[in-house]
Amino acid sequence: MKKFINAADRVVEDSLAGMAAAHHDLIKVHYEPNFITRAGGPVKGKVAIVSGGGSGHEPMHGGFVGRGMLHAACPGAVFTSPTPDQMLAATKAVDGGTGVLHIVKNYTGDILNFEMAADLAKEENIHVNAVVTDDDVAVQDSLYTAGRRGVGGTVLAEKICGAAAEAGADLETVTALCRKVNASVRSIGVALSACTVPHAGKPSFTLEDDEIEFGIGIHGEPGRRRAKHASADELAAMMMEPILTDLPFTKGDHALLFVNGMGGTPLIELYVLFRKAHAIAAQHGVTISRSLVGSYITSLEMAGASISLLRLDDSMTKYWDAPVVTPALRWGA
Amino acid sequence: MKKFINAADRVVEDSLAGMAAAHHDLIKVHYEPNFITRAGGPVKGKVAIVSGGGSGHEPMHGGFVGRGMLHAACPGAVFTSPTPDQMLAATKAVDGGTGVLHIVKNYTGDILNFEMAADLAKEENIHVNAVVTDDDVAVQDSLYTAGRRGVGGTVLAEKICGAAAEAGADLETVTALCRKVNASVRSIGVALSACTVPHAGKPSFTLEDDEIEFGIGIHGEPGRRRAKHASADELAAMMMEPILTDLPFTKGDHALLFVNGMGGTPLIELYVLFRKAHAIAAQHGVTISRSLVGSYITSLEMAGASISLLRLDDSMTKYWDAPVVTPALRWGA
Amino acid sequence: MSGGLDVAVLTAWLGRVAVRYAAEQGYLCDLDAAIGDGDHGANLARGFTAVVAKLGQPASPAALFKSVGMTLIGTVGGASGPLYGTLFIDMGKAAGESTTLDAASWAKVLAAGLAGVAARGKAQPGDKTMIDALTPAVQALQGETDLTAALTASAAAAVHGAEATKKLIAHKGRASYLGERAIGHQDPGATSLAMLLQGLASEAG
Amino acid sequence: MSGGLDVAVLTAWLGRVAVRYAAEQGYLCDLDAAIGDGDHGANLARGFTAVVAKLGQPASPAALFKSVGMTLIGTVGGASGPLYGTLFIDMGKAAGESTTLDAASWAKVLAAGLAGVAARGKAQPGDKTMIDALTPAVQALQGETDLTAALTASAAAAVHGAEATKKLIAHKGRASYLGERAIGHQDPGATSLAMLLQGLASEAG
Ligand SMILES: Nc1ncnc2c1ncn2[C@@H]1O[C@H](COP(=O)(O)OP(=O)(O)O)[C@@H](O)[C@H]1O
Numbered sequence A, B: 001m002k003k004f005i006n007a008a009d010r011v012v013e014d015s016l017a018g019m020a021a022a023h024h025d026l027i028k029v030h031y032e033p034n035f036i037t038r039a040g041g042p043v044k045g046k047v048a049i050v051s052g053g054g055s056g057h058e059p060m061h062g063g064f065v066g067r068g069m070l071h072a073a074c075p076g077a078v079f080t081s082p083t084p085d086q087m088l089a090a091t092k093a094v095d096g097g098t099g100v101l102h103i104v105k106n107y108t109g110d111i112l113n114f115e116m117a118a119d120l121a122k123e124e125n126i127h128v129n130a131v132v133t134d135d136d137v138a139v140q141d142s143l144y145t146a147g148r149r150g151v152g153g154t155v156l157a158e159k160i161c162g163a164a165a166e167a168g169a170d171l172e173t174v175t176a177l178c179r180k181v182n183a184s185v186r187s188i189g190v191a192l193s194a195c196t197v198p199h200a201g202k203p204s205f206t207l208e209d210d211e212i213e214f215g216i217g218i219h220g221e222p223g224r225r226r227a228k229h230a231s232a233d234e235l236a237a238m239m240m241e242p243i244l245t246d247l248p249f250t251k252g253d254h255a256l257l258f259v260n261g262m263g264g265t266p267l268i269e270l271y272v273l274f275r276k277a278h279a280i281a282a283q284h285g286v287t288i289s290r291s292l293v294g295s296y297i298t299s300l301e302m303a304g305a306s307i308s309l310l311r312l313d314d315s316m317t318k319y320w321d322a323p324v325v326t327p328a329l330r331w332g333a
Numbered sequence C, D: 001m002s003g004g005l006d007v008a009v010l011t012a013w014l015g016r017v018a019v020r021y022a023a024e025q026g027y028l029c030d031l032d033a034a035i036g037d038g039d040h041g042a043n044l045a046r047g048f049t050a051v052v053a054k055l056g057q058p059a060s061p062a063a064l065f066k067s068v069g070m071t072l073i074g075t076v077g078g079a080s081g082p083l084y085g086t087l088f089i090d091m092g093k094a095a096g097e098s099t100t101l102d103a104a105s106w107a108k109v110l111a112a113g114l115a116g117v118a119a120r121g122k123a124q125p126g127d128k129t130m131i132d133a134l135t136p137a138v139q140a141l142q143g144e145t146d147l148t149a150a151l152t153a154s155a156a157a158a159v160h161g162a163e164a165t166k167k168l169i170a171h172k173g174r175a176s177y178l179g180e181r182a183i184g185h186q187d188p189g190a191t192s193l194a195m196l197l198q199g200l201a202s203e204a205g
């Protein structure tokens, strides 16, 4: 295992310290319990949005803290949900008096810990709503599982809801919008290689030179099935098929296409995938009116990619375009 | 070799097509010869900046085309300098009547091809200046070599000079500023793994589990020497030492610290490096007043990182902060 | 062991378990890597190291369980943090004022812990979770009055339950994403739970 | 071969070289991977495929050389594109009006090409570049009047020159970054240049 780290049990803190040093104009890092807030402190009268999850998915979520997106993020150990004390402290730090939305990716650990935190926050008279994201179409029979995982759609939900909160929408409105974004987005991921969790020291699975994992999540867990490696165009087609049919997307839809790298995939390859995914959407009658390409929700150094497709309406489009000023996403201001 | 590609000889064109589809609001991709310009066409009366180089370093340079940065970029084959016809066509397309600056990284191929292009442009009465970037301190005895390579400092020069051109500075002023940025920045890179050029199909070198390459460039070429893998803090110290002493940086300097991933390095690790590089600069009396962390000048999927340190003056700082609207760098507008 | 489970014995038990989790961290992570995300061993090792460090001198088994539960919730994270935390917190509630737990009261306490875990995680027996070790362990305690025999039988039942998860498809937790591919792999949470009860049998049995 | 180098022979030569570069693409890339960036074979294969495709029916050796040079400049890229391009363009200038080149005029033409490469790349013999194959190849042509013998000797000198680059430290091109680590590796550009002249000896020798 070769990584730029000092010790497995220092990775998260060292990286947070680096973020703090690099982005002190935008964010503030708090330790014990670990959480990140905007540099400015709570915004009176505006809904605050808190997210969090295991580390190893950078820039998600800490890189999305800033004006127009998250108010706070709670990083857990690598691939491990953070603990309720982190979420409680973050929630208290950013509450502007009009309630806090927790955006929670659908994993048992995240759900349970955020639930506990919400209970504790309510005891302190903070109004907390939670929206669980579960956009991963790789999980099919969700009745008999922990349910679909929250993956790439989470990034889009955080951006769009962050803009709504910034614009002054109230808690119920932001909550409903978040549910709507989640209901309108579908994602799937594929891995060309596994990743190595620092404290494990070895890859979480191994793939032959001609194999891929199809339908992976973001925790180095094995995917839905193993498949033969294929051309970028074939893989894009394999990925777009379940995405398009699940929602389903239909002729005339306008959508945001998000091609995401898993951490070890170079941008040149993401654009190759984007090209075909875009063409397939067009064939399907779906107009790609917004796009995002880059590594925004990652699995450490995994080589792989995910595709998310979000059906847009006017309000989502407006909030997507609204200014955002965070370490990882910036535009319009 | 597992990559998201269709065929080795289609990678560049497929990726360009993806960029065109994703960023049609910002850029326009031209084919045969291949180059990228801003969506809007030439800006009358403003100096235009053209850069280029082999592909495989994305987002550099195509991702930096847009308002406040480059006017055009010429992508060559993977790791291969583009050809003069590309540069000539790009130069003609963006010339606003007041001259064009070519920013050229110091590699024999880039130099020779840009020289030929400049000669051809001059024959067509376009005033072309060229600045060669050569910020890589890994190349020591530059008298007996092709000279220091242009690496991370190039990104900073393109941003700062792009802002100056946007602000209306004339060709000589932008040229002088570019020389000054190049003279004020020092960089060095280290690889944890090699990368695989698509048409080669195998890694350009192999490293043992406990080995790194120190002083690499950006083309998968071997570095200056092989060394034992060490902690992130030790590697940051090994990298900062030649950077700080070469310029040299001195107590009281203000600087921009740029920690760059080589394409396969996750952001969490870049922040771990940033933390220590920042601390070492502080110990040296250098204040980090601006920073950039991410994968901006890459070597395909190489796991590795480079550090660049730029001594800032007021004008560089002002131009760094100025708005930029490109696929890969965006802020302030 | 006739004196029953008092604070001293329980404290020794937790120390023993912390050592075991540290030693088996790699094994538990490997089990989790096969069908989950590979962190279960690290999560528990981190949590129980903190438990031992923070425990101090609790006044009663109830206080001890509550402290352990709170520490686990605050340090483990993931799915197992709230679940192990709830196990101990609900055991603490059931322990009441007792200073020493005999076989019958331990049976009641552990059953309360099981109920808490089931309520929080909503898993049922057969879902391939820690519930599949905990449920038979609670059952094995029923009607057994000798503490040594009770703890030994309970630990054996938990180990057996954990092993039996191999043949199951998962319906809860990350392993549920794998469908049929989870078959043949033993559930890490059930395995760690069996280790927990084995530790008690060794310490107090 | 007594008729000298006319357009037909030169065209056949370029076709032969294009095939050879395609076949040796991997070998040349490997040489370049060891001390450069691993693209030299791909660069030349791409360039000479284009040369063959675009050549048409040039009127004279001069026109042929110019066309080849322009195509290489427009398709190869890297360091070798402008250098190989200049080689052919300057050979074209030196070829003048001749329809057929004999040993003496080929010596003059290749020397002009060498001068062009040296002027553009500023490398000297011993710098571990294509100059180290080209220089002895030009020297071997001096005073030789029999074309067959001249081309054979020239190609052999180029091969020998290329092999001799193994012992050199590089002072130009990417290999110069390696310092002592370049020793033991043969320069890819010198190797490809030797192949070019071997092709001519085979075709016309
Ligand atoms: N809903 C649930 N109810 C009971 N136990 C569960 C549930 N979900 C997961 N578990 C247990 O948690 C274990 C995984 O714990 P751990 O790896 O620490 O957390 P995570 O899955 O968040 O990485 C599983 O092996 C399983 O025994």
Ligand SMILES: Nc1ncnc2c1ncn2[C@@H]1O[C@H](COP(=O)(O)OP(=O)(O)O)[C@@H](O)[C@H]1O
Residues within 6 Å of the ligand: B079, B080, B081, B108, B109, B110, D032, D036, D037, D038, D039, D040, D041, D043, D044, D077, D078, D079, D080, D081, D083, D117, D120, D121, D122, D123, D128, D129, D130, D131, D172, D173, D174, D187, D188, D189, D190
């Ligand atoms: N300044 C120079 N003069 C002559 N030949 C050179 C010079 N620089 C490099 N070369 C030749 O170019 C070859 C490398 O070509 P190639 O790999 O195609 O280009 P690049 O180095 O740009 O990747 C080297 O092996 C060397 O022979």
Ligand SMILES: [Mg+2]
Residues within 6 Å of the ligand: A054, A079, A080, A081, A109, C037, C039, C078, C079
């Ligand atoms: Mg986990």
Ligand SMILES: [Mg+2]
Residues within 6 Å of the ligand: B054, B079, B080, B081, B109, D037, D039, D078, D079
């Ligand atoms: Mg090259």
Ligand SMILES: [Mg+2]
Residues within 6 Å of the ligand: C032, C036, C037, C038, C039, C040, C078
């Ligand atoms: Mg786990």
Ligand SMILES: [Mg+2]
Residues within 6 Å of the ligand: D032, D036, D037, D038, D039, D040, D078
């Ligand atoms: Mg090369």
